[in-house]
Amino acid sequence: MLDLAIVGGGPGGLMSAWYLKRKLGDLCRVTIYEASDRLGGKIATRKFDSAPAMYEAGVAEIYDYSMTGPDPLRELIQHFGLQTIPMDAEQVQFGGELLNDVPGMRRKYGAKTAAAIEAFRKRCAEVMSPVEYYEGVGAHDNEHPWAYKTAEQVLDEEVEDVTAKRFFKVMARSDIATESHNTNGLNALKNYLMDVDGYIGLYSIQNGNEQLIECLQSEVNADIQLNHRVLTVGKAPTGRYQLKMMNGKGPETRDFDLVLVCLPHSWLATLGWEGEQLRRSMVKHVAYFDRPAHYLRVSILFDEPFWGDKIPGAWFMSEAFGGCCVYNEGARHDVGKHGVLNWLIPGSDALAFANLSDQELIETALKSLPASLGDARLHFMEGKIHRWLSSVNALPGGLPARDVMTNHRPEPKEHPGIVVVGDYLFDSTLNGLLDSSDAATDIILTEMMRLRRQRAQDDKPLSDKIDRKYFENYRGLGPYHQAWRHFTDPDYLTKLIGIVWGRAAGAKLLVAGSASGELVGALRDRGIDAWGIENNRAIHARTPKALKKYNKLGTITDMPFKDGTFDFVFETSLCHVSPKQVVRAIRELNRVVKTGLVFGSITSDMAPALIDRYDLLRGVKKLGTWWEWSELFFGNGFDLSMHRKDCTDALWEATLAANKGPGQWYADADSLRYSFFDKVEDED
Numbered sequence: 001m002l003d004l005a006i007v008g009g010g011p012g013g014l015m016s017a018w019y020l021k022r023k024l025g026d027l028c029r030v031t032i033y034e035a036s037d038r039l040g041g042k043i044a045t046r047k048f049d050s051a052p053a054m055y056e057a058g059v060a061e062i063y064d065y066s067m068t069g070p071d072p073l074r075e076l077i078q079h080f081g082l083q084t085i086p087m088d089a090e091q092v093q094f095g096g097e098l099l100n101d102v103p104g105m106r107r108k109y110g111a112k113t114a115a116a117i118e119a120f121r122k123r124c125a126e127v128m129s130p131v132e133y134y135e136g137v138g139a140h141d142n143e144h145p146w147a148y149k150t151a152e153q154v155l156d157e158e159v160e161d162v163t164a165k166r167f168f169k170v171m172a173r174s175d176i177a178t179e180s181h182n183t184n185g186l187n188a189l190k191n192y193l194m195d196v197d198g199y200i201g202l203y204s205i206q207n208g209n210e211q212l213i214e215c216l217q218s219e220v221n222a223d224i225q226l227n228h229r230v231l232t233v234g235k236a237p238t239g240r241y242q243l244k245m246m247n248g249k250g251p252e253t254r255d256f257d258l259v260l261v262c263l264p265h266s267w268l269a270t271l272g273w274e275g276e277q278l279r280r281s282m283v284k285h286v287a288y289f290d291r292p293a294h295y296l297r298v299s300i301l302f303d304e305p306f307w308g309d310k311i312p313g314a315w316f317m318s319e320a321f322g323g324c325c326v327y328n329e330g331a332r333h334d335v336g337k338h339g340v341l342n343w344l345i346p347g348s349d350a351l352a353f354a355n356l357s358d359q360e361l362i363e364t365a366l367k368s369l370p371a372s373l374g375d376a377r378l379h380f381m382e383g384k385i386h387r388w389l390s391s392v393n394a395l396p397g398g399l400p401a402r403d404v405m406t407n408h409r410p411e412p413k414e415h416p417g418i419v420v421v422g423d424y425l426f427d428s429t430l431n432g433l434l435d436s437s438d439a440a441t442d443i444i445l446t447e448m449m450r451l452r453r454q455r456a457q458d459d460k461p462l463s464d465k466i467d468r469k470y471f472e473n474y475r476g477l478g479p480y481h482q483a484w485r486h487f488t489d490p491d492y493l494t495k496l497i498g499i500v501w502g503r504a505a506g507a508k509l510l511v512a513g514s515a516s517g518e519l520v521g522a523l524r525d526r527g528i529d530a531w532g533i534e535n536n537r538a539i540h541a542r543t544p545k546a547l548k549k550y551n552k553l554g555t556i557t558d559m560p561f562k563d564g565t566f567d568f569v570f571e572t573s574l575c576h577v578s579p580k581q582v583v584r585a586i587r588e589l590n591r592v593v594k595t596g597l598v599f600g601s602i603t604s605d606m607a608p609a610l611i612d613r614y615d616l617l618r619g620v621k622k623l624g625t626w627w628e629w630s631e632l633f634f635g636n637g638f639d640l641s642m643h644r645k646d647c648t649d650a651l652w653e654a655t656l657a658a659n660k661g662p663g664q665w666y667a668d669a670d671s672l673r674y675s676f677f678d679k680v681e682d683e684d
Helices: 010-026 071-080 101-109 111-125 128-133 141-142 151-160 162-176 185-195 211-219 276-290 347-353 358-367 404-408 429-459 468-472 480-487 492-502 518-525 577-593 608-614 626-634 646-655 669-673
Strands: 002-007 028-033 044-048 054-056 060-063 082-089 091-094 097-100 201-205 222-225 229-235 242-246 251-255 258-261 291-303 317-320 324-328 339-348 380-393 419-420 508-512 528-535 551-553 566-571 593-599 636-641 677-678
Touching: 002 010, 002 251, 002 429, 010 028, 010 211, 010 429, 044 229, 054 339, 060 071, 060 429, 071 429, 091 101, 097 101, 101 111, 101 162, 111 162, 111 185, 141 317, 151 162, 151 185, 151 492, 162 185, 162 317, 162 324, 162 339, 229 276, 242 258, 258 429, 291 347, 291 358, 339 347, 339 492, 347 380, 358 380, 380 492, 404 419, 404 429, 404 626, 419 429, 429 608, 429 626, 480 518, 492 593, 492 646, 518 528, 566 577, 577 593, 577 626, 593 626, 626 636, 646 669
Parallel strands: 002 028, 002 258, 028 222, 091 317, 258 419, 508 528, 508 566, 528 551, 566 593
Antiparallel strands: 044 054, 060 201, 082 201, 091 097, 229 242, 242 251, 291 339, 291 380, 317 324, 324 339, 593 677, 636 677
C-alpha cells in the first residue's frame, strides 16, 4: 500500500481526501497534516458569547451554477443531505441611503444614471454568455478582449456616467476583494454579471456552512494530525518525498510516496522546498499567482433586528469601506430574537483597517450604517472580528490562464508526485476549490497507478512491450483474433455512435489502433465504411486479404488520409503514443475527422481490479484519467459531445445492456461522458 500526505486540513485538503477515498478506495494510506487546532480553514460558522446567535465568520455564501449545467459542489452538498437556503438582495447603500438597485438609483440620481447602469449590464451580457460564464477559467479566457485591460480601464471605456461607474465599483468590490486597478476587466466582468439574471445563484447551508466540513470529515479515510506545521517538502535519499514538520512537541520527519499540498497561496511561500529544481519551480508557481486580495469580517450582535423591514434581503451592498457587503444573518441563520449584521470588508480597506483594534473596527462599522436604520449603538450587544488577509486572489487563474496540469503540478519532471490544490488556480470560490481538488486527485490517481505497477515488478517482472507475444496472448485471453471481441463489441460501438451522433450505418469510420483488422471487417459487415490504421507490423501482417485495402499500416501521428476523410474515429491507440507525440496525434485525428471521436484508450481511473486482471497498463506510454485526456482534447480542436447533447443516461443504459459496466469496463456513467468528443471549428 502506498502512503500519501495531504498538507493542509482546510476545505481543499478535506475535499481532496474525500475524492481520494472515492477514486482510490483502500489503495493508499492518507495522512492529513493541519497546522492549527481545527479543520476547515476559511469555512467557519460561529456563535456569539452573549447569545447563541449564528453567523458566518469565513466563507460568506456558495455559488449555484446548476441553472446552466452540472454543479459538483451543489451535488456534493446534496449527497450529504444538507439543506440549503437561497440568498438574494437588491439593495445598495449609496449616497447615505438604502436604494433598490436600478429603480432606486433612478429615483435618486435620475434617468441618465439608471440608463447607464442598464446599458453596461447589457454590454456585459453581450461579451459573455451564461454558458461561457459557466465554463469558468480556461484557455478561452486568454482570447477575451477584456483579459488584458484592468477593470479600471474597462469602466473608463464603457461607462461615461460617473455615478454609474461608482455604482459598479461598489456592487462588485466585495466579490473582487481588491481594487479595480489590481485585477483585469475579465475577472470584474464575471462579478458584474452576478447581478444579471440567468448567470448564477447564491445560497448558504442551513445551520451553517461549516457543516460541509463536518460532513467531509465524516466520509474521509485519513489519519488527521492537528497542530502539525509542515516546514519543508523535498525528497528523501530513498526517492520518496519527505516532509519535515513541527508537531507541537518537537520536530518530526515522515516519508511518503505522494504529496498533495492543499494550502492557500499565501501559505505556500512559507514552506521550504528542498532541492534546487523543486525550489525554482515552486518559486515560479508562487510568483505566477502572487496577486493577494483581502477580507476583513466585522460581525455584530444586536438585541433585536432594529432595522425592521428596511433590510428585506439577505444582504445589502454599501459604499462604506470603499464598497463592502453587509449580511443580514437572520435571513439565513437562527439568531433567535436578536439581530446580526456582518460586514465583509474587502481589498485595501481590509488591509488598512486590519491594523485597528477590534473595538475600533466595531465602532467604525456601526458608524457606516445608514441613518435611516436608527441608532445602532442603542441595540449593540457584542462584536467579533475575523481577519482574512491574503485569503483570496485578485486575479484567480493567473494571466494568461494556463492549462490545468501545469497549474497543479509545478515540477513534473523530478517531482511528479507533488501536486498542489487551491481555489486561486480557478476562481477563488469553494466551487473552484472543489474543481481543483478533483483535478489534483486525478493527477495523483495516475501517479498512483504508475507506482503501483512499478511495485508489482518487484515480485514478478512484467513486460511493457507491445510485441508479437502480446498479441499471441492478448491481455491473457489467447490469440488476438479470438480475444478481441471480449474488449470491443461492434454492435455496442455502433449503438453508442448512433446515440451520440444519430447515425452509424453508412458513415465512414476510422479505427485508430486496428491490429489485424477484425473490428474493421465486423463494422463493414454492419454497413459502416470502416477503415483502420495500425503501427505494429507483426499484427498488421495478419490482416485478412479481403481487408488489406482498408487496414493501413502507419502511425496516427502522420496518417495517409485527406482532411475530413472520416465521419467518426474510434481510437484505442493514443495511450500507446509517447507523451511528446500525443498532442500531434490528437491534432492529426482532428484533421482527418469531420464529426466526432470515440475515446477508447486505457485510463488510470479504470477499476484497479480490471487493470490488474488484463495487465492493461502494458505498453501504455501516456497514462491519464478520462478527465486528463479531455483537457488534451479541449486544447486541440475537440469538445465534449455531451455539451451539445447530453445523452449520458442513454449511453449508460446501453452500456449496462452490453455488459460493459462496472467490473467489465466502464465504472460509471461519468466515464462515458468523457469518451465522446465533437470536432469544433477553430475560432481563429
